[in-house]
Amino acid sequence: KQEVTQIPAALSVPEGENLVLNCSFTDSAIYNLQWFRQDPGKGLTSLLLIQSSQREQTSGRLNASLDKSSGRSTLYIAASQPGDSATYLCAVIKGPAGGTSYGKLTFGQGTILTVHP
Amino acid sequence: GAVVSQHPSWVICKSGTSVKIECRSLDFQATTMFWYRQFPKQSLMLMATSNEGSKATYEQGVEKDKFLINHASLTLSTLTVTSAHPEDSSFYICSAKRSRTSTDTQYFGPGTRLTVL
Numbered sequence: 001k002q003e004v005t006q007i008p009a010a011l012s013v014p015e016g017e018n019l020v021l022n023c024s025f026t027d028s029a030i031y032n033l034q035w036f037r038q039d040p041g042k043g044l045t046s047l048l049l050i051q052s053s054q055r056e057q058t059s060g061r062l063n064a065s066l067d068k069s070s071g072r073s074t075l076y077i078a079a080s081q082p083g084d085s086a087t088y089l090c091a092v093i094k095g096p097a098g099g100t101s102y103g104k105l106t107f108g109q110g111t112i113l114t115v116h117p
Numbered sequence: 118g119a120v121v122s123q124h125p126s127w128v129i130c131k132s133g134t135s136v137k138i139e140c141r142s143l144d145f146q147a148t149t150m151f152w153y154r155q156f157p158k159q160s161l162m163l164m165a166t167s168n169e170g171s172k173a174t175y176e177q178g179v180e181k182d183k184f185l186i187n188h189a190s191l192t193l194s195t196l197t198v199t200s201a202h203p204e205d206s207s208f209y210i211c212s213a214k215r216s217r218t219s220t221d222t223q224y225f226g227p228g229t230r231l232t233v234l
Binding site for chain 2: 036041042043044045046049089091103104105107108109110
């Protein structure tokens with residue numbers, strides 16, 4: 001059974017810092033990995049999606065990397081801002097080898113990020 | 118494009134009553150919709166997969182008679198929590214994708230907060 005773990009569970013940083021969020025997964029037979037942002041009491045906003053054949057994706061101040069063989073992904077946020085405060089979730093989607101789990105998203109517990117002015 | 122809405126955004130009901138939550142794809146046709154549940158400070162757990170015109174597929178441990186799912190059209194899926202109890206209080210989030218291709222992108226709704234008194 002796929003398990004997704006995110007470290008740290010919570011992170012508080014001053015504005016302007018660069019930071020790294022970590023995600024690990026137990027089964028490397030994934031189709032892709034996705035990073036989401038969730039504001040309190042809200043739904044999910046997709047930030048970056050990395051296909052299993054890719055090593056990284058970038059969008060603005062965000063950069064996500066994927067090392068499928070070691071079961072790890074990192075989300076790098078440059079020059080953090082108070083508006084970045086939210087919960088960040090990573091999720092993996094199983095590939096064809098996943099059987100009945102094929103195409104289903106498995107989420108990590110999330111990292112609660114607070115960026116203070 | 119790819120906007121998903123949910124209604125209501127929050128609902129409070131008495132124990133024993135039934136509550137219906139709607140998930141709509143506003144600008145695309147969704148052949149497949151997913152229903153997730155999120156408890157406070159926890160991640161999203163998939164409850165069921167709903168394909169238009171066919172019966173929903175429930176994840177292990179989810180009672181299909183308690184959580185009724187109907188996906189009668191390409192833009193609407195409903196989740197009915199029957200005989201709700203306080204332990205059903207949670208944040209319910211739906212997602213939708215355009216095709217039945219297992220790895221097609223899922224677009225998430227804003228969530229519905231259910232509180233059962």
